[in-house]
Amino acid sequence: MDRARHSEEALTARAAGLVGCRACGCVSPVGTATCRRCGARLDPVHALSLQRVWAWMLAGLICYIPANLYPMLRTATVGSTPAENTILGGVVELVHAGEWAIALIVFSASVLVPIGKFIAIAVLALSLRAHATLSSHRRHRLLEIMEFIGRWSMVDVFVVAILSSLVQLGFVVQIHPGPAAALFALSVAFTMLAAQSFDPRLIWEKDQGPQA
């Protein structure tokens, strides 16, 4: 309720005929090309930014699907045929091995977080169009969380990178990254770009836009 009230009272830069710099926060009159203070490019808020969000998210999603189908790790240990593990397969194996904690970390970093991110981005993007049930503050909060947590999705990629560079014991054990590792890294990168290209100003301006 409190926040709702805040939103009612706040004056947006757009309403004031200004455009805020996303880099340093300095406001400039609408139409200014570059920030007066830091020289960054000033983007007027327009619908294209939302398109970028959708595009990046879609790219991330496209990469995410094969990233889950293809093997993430190729493990060759002595005494067994080379094993290939997909992300979920690895989680299942960890669960079978009784490593619940690690399984939980891998699962959350590789499955929960990316999927949550997709959903969050989609919700945010959709909420700008239709009549949102979420308040602007909640949406902003969601964006912050998404940005913060999104980087942790790279944990899985790092694990693969570290394992495959460290565990090269020749005949005994060899670990190679599978095609899914690259796809997953791309997917994470794309969703991060999607989150990045989501302009938080849209959240507020949507509320006030009609009034202006």
Added chain:
Amino acid sequence: MNDDPDLPLTPARPDQTVSAPGLMSRISVVWVVPLVALVVSLGVAWKTFQDRGVPIQIAFSDAAGLVPGQSVLKYRQVVVGKVEKVGFTNDLTATLVTVRLDKEMAPYIDKDARFWVVQPQIGFSGISGLDTVLSGVFIEGLWDKTFTGPAPAVFTGLNREPLGAPPGSGSWVRLTAPDGGSLIEGAPVLYRGITVGQLRDLRVNETGDGVVIDAFIKAPYDKRLTTSSLFWNTSGFSVSLGPSGVKLNVRSLSSLIQGGVEFDTPVSGGQPVRRGEAFALFDDETTARDSIFADTTETRVALSIYLDGSVRGLKTGDPVNLSGVKVGEITSIGIDTLPAPGGSQSVVQRVDFAVTPERLGLAAGADRADVLAFLSDEVAQKNLRARVASAGLLGGSLVVDLVSVENAPPALLEIDAKPNPVIPSTAPEISDFTASAEGVITRLNALPIEQVMDSAISLLDSTTKLIGQDDTQKAPGALLALIADARGVIAAPDLQAAPAALRGALEETQKFMADLNSAGTVGSVGGAMDRASAAADAVTASVEGVPRLVETLTGLGEKANALPLDEITRNAADLTATLNRLAGSEEMAALPAALSQSLDALSVMLKDLQAGGATGNLNETLGSARKAADAVAEASARLPQLSEKLEATIRDLDGVLASYGARSDFNTETVATLRQLRTTAASFDTLVRMLQRNPQSLILGR
């Protein structure tokens, strides 16, 4: 910004330049990214789908160790597929393994493709499939490029690795044997001791009266196989006791445990084998090699002999020898009745045998008539007879020998006899081993061993007693003492002083005689000459005694030589040392001088006599002279000996001095013992005499 202060506080609303709503401005360029991602993903998916192999299904009796998604299909040890699914056939009689075969291999799979599960196997002939221990069980496939027919929907997997599957890798033959012996599946096939193949699929034949074994011989050894090859069982080991003694034959350890089959092609002329050519499997090598001559294609001539006496031990298959070489073998032994001279019938043993013409030395291709003609000649002219003889180490086995018997009663080959021509036989020569052994033992018993033993024992007892007697053991010591005595006697200073005195005396005598001559008293000279002659006779007589003494001493020396030399030599050395001291002593040196003086006195006395011219007492003087001459003779009798001993003493002395050196202790002690020696010399003398009288007493200890 607007500087006008009158303007309201509401910010100015600058004109927004709205660009033309072009397509490019309305659609973000970022959309390219998901499009590219989509295209790439679809492309990858398509490629994956395209590269997906061809599924084939193989039915195995069991799928031990096959894991879906992990187990692989290998072709010549290269992975060409992966097991996708392990299930069952509809009727649950076999497992159905679905393998995703690599795309590029798929065209080569035809109906002749064979699949088997490779599992680690540890057998007597080695370990195989060891790689599966680490990598897990896998399926091995085998196919070739030639297309033989469309692949079946479900392949039937083999239970074990097929042998010789690639053409040219070996040959398959089929062995038949009365029983499987100790052969087992996978037992080796040997060629001259080298494993060249394997036995497979041992099974009882269709009629159930024998076994059939498939044998695979690897290339290039299968080149040695012809239709005339022989196969025999080398299982376990064989001990044979034959004329050449005991023979132990063991092939490889592997064949000892799991059995084995060896083959060889001893005769040429065989045809190349076809696949599955049948061979008989012989029990052992000897049987196999003998079978060459038992070949049914060869001509064999059946003959018989009749044996009067009962001969036990002859059996079918025993050899028939001519000049010690096998020419045939006994085919049957039976009983026949023959008309006896008295009109009655007598029962005899009939032995049938067959001979091979080639082995008789006849030309190849000789037929029955040739053989009979040859034998007929031999029987009629060279008295060839058949005889049962014993063979082997103990004479346990019997053979039929065809030998020429001298002075045999004339006989002929009964060519027309039924059923076979009969060779006349002669008395068997069967060595009775038991009888011989008994004879030997009887003769051994007859030997007077006990008497000999008794005599020997008593002899040994006597010897022991003799040796054990105190006297016997004392003898060497006594002899040593004797030698010492003898030395003592010889070394007596009186003796040593004698020579110089003797010389003086002789010179005086000479002078005296000269004087007598010159004195011109011819009248009395005759008498004097007689006396002198008598004196000379006395000298001669006494000199005659010398050789005996020398002999005695020599004998003594010989005995001494035979005695324990160490001690004797040591004592002798001591003695000589003593003597040396004695000789070197002042007393000794003075002794000759004293003697010389006394002789000088004699000379003076004689000169006085000469000067006095008292012819009257010449006789007396001559008597004295004769006495002196006697003394001289006595002394001279011992002279040669003495000089000898002195020489020996000096020789010994040198050695002793060399070894002992100038040790004052030794010298003083020697001087001390010298005196003791002198005192005991007398008693030694008696001992010497006693010995001369009765030498045997020394030996016999009495």
